[in-house]
Amino acid sequence: MGEQLRGTGAGPAEQRYDAVVVGSGVGGLVTAGYLAADGRRVLVLEQHDVAGGNAHVFRRRRRYEFDVGTHYLGDCGPDGLLPSVLSGLGVAGRVRFRPLDNVGGFDRIITPTALVDVPAGWDRYRDRLAAALPAEADAVHRFVDLATAVAGAGRASLLGTPMVELFRRSPQTMRWNRRTLGQALDHCGLSARGRTLLAAQAGNYGAMPDDVGLAEHVTMMDHYLRGAYYPEGGGQALVAAFVEALEAYGGELRTRCEARRILIEKGRATGVELTDGTRVLAPLVVSNADYRSTVLDLCGGEEAFPADLVARTRAATMRDAVVAVYVALDTELPDLPNANIWWHATDDMEGAHAEMLDHYARTGTLDRIPQLAFSFASVKDAGSPAVCPPGHSNFQLMTILPSGEGFWGTGGGPLAGGPYRRRPAYLARKREVTELVLDAAEQVLGPFRDRITHVETATPLTNERYIRASGGTPYGMATWGAGRQRPDVRTEVEGLYVVGQNTRHGSGMAGVAAGGMAAVSHILGRPLLSEVFAGTVLGDPARLPRREAGWDPLRVSRGRARQHAKGLARIG
Structure with missing residues (x-):
């Protein structure tokens, strides 16, 4: 728990933590969990009734539970991204991933003249596309060759290879990072039908080929082509595991608790003011709130940021x-x-x-x-x-x-x-x-x-x-200044970081989790994502709570203080 400070005069009491995280989407929970595992006193604020952001669920008629945004997850094998992130917190065994049909096809694409079942593995994916597009088989091969090169560079960057080294190795591949999916499809000579089959899963990022970067598309495809899965118990089971880690390591989740503004003094973050007037002081603030709201509303725009960044943010368009x-x-x-x-x-x-x-x-x-x-x-x-x-x-x-x-x-x-x-x-x-x-x-x-x-x-x-x-939109910004660039997790304000679907790490569960790991890596000064892929564990599984019969991830995701508050929807 944070340190309670006496208020001045008739003002509300102040509280002090080592870090405050505004918003409890997966990016915020990953950041908070690792900071807590490092020994920091961490407070997570969530305006909704439960944690999870787009990963939360809702229940109806005491019989049905619907996932808001967790439809499938990629790269969840033993050495996958999300399992590694969970493992680093000591909660890997608390989430089980059920494979979709990775051989027959985890995605079925249907058009009036084609049916393509997308399997795991780039080679099998290439073969099925070529079979569906026999007159364009050479174009399919050209596109997949380009896609695997760009995806491989992205994977290497994710695991810590410096961009300058990637440019040195293959400047031609890296130049495609600045081009659109539409430009790549044109470059490879694909027809409108071919473009449709290759970009059929555009709903995973909310943009047509001319409006999304090639790197984002192939990173998304590479993610699923490493195997597609669904978390047993739905997206809330994944969220609950992150909440259990946060609370077990001394952090705190407050739901139904909304931030009014992020406190900034002399160019550095000093805490958060809540809508009830309470001030939570901390030298480190991580915003998992919407980026435009963070810059323009929570931080006051030009009061905290350079005028050109504020103008870019005001003019940003959304997916x-x-x-x-x-x-x-x-x-x-x-x-x-x-x-x-x-x-x-x-x-x-x-x-x-x-x-x-x-x-x-x-x-x-x-x-x-x-x-x-x-x-x-x-x-x-x-x-x-x-x-x-x-x-x-x-x-x-x-x-x-x-x-x-x-x-x-x-x-x-x-x-x-x-x-x-x-x-x-x-x-x-x-x-x-x-x-x-x-x-x-x-x-x-x-x-x-x-x-x-x-x-x-x-x-x-x-x-x-x-x-x-x-x-x-669950997909974040379409444009932010020139081109399709997005902000980094670090900001111009000392001690303030941003995570979530608007950062350069992308939207989707893997993207926001990678962004959370990037933020923690900057804060702790160590390459955490590559470390957890190599087996490093910061969390201590012995401190995690025992799950009793009837364990409910939705209840856990309300935070320890509100687990038994009224209003929790039930099944049965």
């Missing part, structure tokens, strides 16, 4: 946002693979997306959903008592749609304090989108509407409300 429709059925769906499905209504993904946006711009309406991603929790975590009752199905349908307030018929989103949820225009748009998504899903799965026991739609405004993400 596409996601609409997710959560569905439960009172029956099992037949013949489903243990895989995600990426369905595209045409062989030209980019053209169909542009046509959708053009139709909306001209008419103010949608007439179709051009692409849809399916994630089947009841297949990936089969038999889990929390996912759904035996004989039922639990799955999620996701598509990329505009996030603007105009599209959603609101006068202001949650970050601006706008009361959007009951506005007729918002509800009408939400109903329209839900029906179009279900129509598209039934083209793939067959009719299922008459077996629905629960259906619920989350919009970009839903995500903004719970995660406080600018634009309601």
Whole structure:
């Protein structure tokens, strides 16, 4: 626990810690856990009821548990990224990863003229793409050769090889780090159909090929091609393991506790002020909050940062946002693979997306959903008592749609304090989108509407409300100044670091975990990620709590002080 300090006059009491982490997404929890394992007194602040950010779950009807953002994880074999991060904290044995069908295919891509099952391994992936695109086989080989070179350089950089050394080894490969996926597809001579099959999983980062860096795309693919997995018990089980490590090593998680501002004096961070006026003093502050909110709101913009950085941040654009429709059925769906499905209504993904946006711009309406991603929790975590009752199905349908307030018929989103949820225009748009998504899903799965026991739609405004993400996107910034650069974890303010989906380490579970490790490495002055890959363990498993019968990761993720507070949704 932090040191309690007496307040001055009638002001609220102050508290002192070695570090304060604002936000409890996976990036924040990784940072906090390792700082606590190093012996620091760490406080994590979370405005929501539970920790986890986009990795948290919610429950409905005492029968169904839905994952918000954990659909599958890559590189979770014995020497994988997330297992190594968990191992370094001493909690590796507390999270089990269930493999998807890494031989038959963990992703199924469906277009009107093709079906490609994506297996683990670049060579097998190349062979299946070439078989689906026989007239473009040479182009596929050129692209995969380029992709593996860029992905290999990225992996080496992640594990500590200096960029200058990577440029010395292969300057031509490293130049591709500044180019887009679209430029690489053009360079290799791929058709619109070929581009669609190679970029079909664009929903993993929320951008079309011309709007995402090649390095980000191939890093994402390399991550999954090392094997795709799902955490047993869902994303909250992973979050709970990080919370257990934090608390076991002397750290503290406070949920329902919101930061008002980050305190900065003479160019260095000195703590955080909460919305109730309490001041938490610390020489180290890590913001896992939205980057734009961190710079412009929590830190006061020009009060803390150079004017050019503030201007860049104000002008930043965000990645596409996601609409997710959560569905439960009172029956099992037949013949489903243990895989995600990426369905595209045409062989030209980019053209169909542009046509959708053009139709909306001209008419103010949608007439179709051009692409849809399916994630089947009841297949990936089969038999889990929390996912759904035996004989039922639990799955999620996701598509990329505009996030603007105009599209959603609101006068202001949650970050601006706008009361959007009951506005007729918002509800009408939400109903329209839900029906179009279900129509598209039934083209793939067959009719299922008459077996629905629960259906619920989350919009970009839903995500903004719970995660406080600018634009309601889970993918972070699209542009931040020139090109597609993103901020580093270090900031211009001494003692202030940023982690999460907006940093240069990227979005997704692996990206934010790597960003958290990078932040801790800077703070502790040691290459922690390469160390934990080599087997270093900072945490002490003997200090971890025993898990009793009925252990509930959602309860654990509320923090020790609020585990038994009212309002926890239950299963059964």
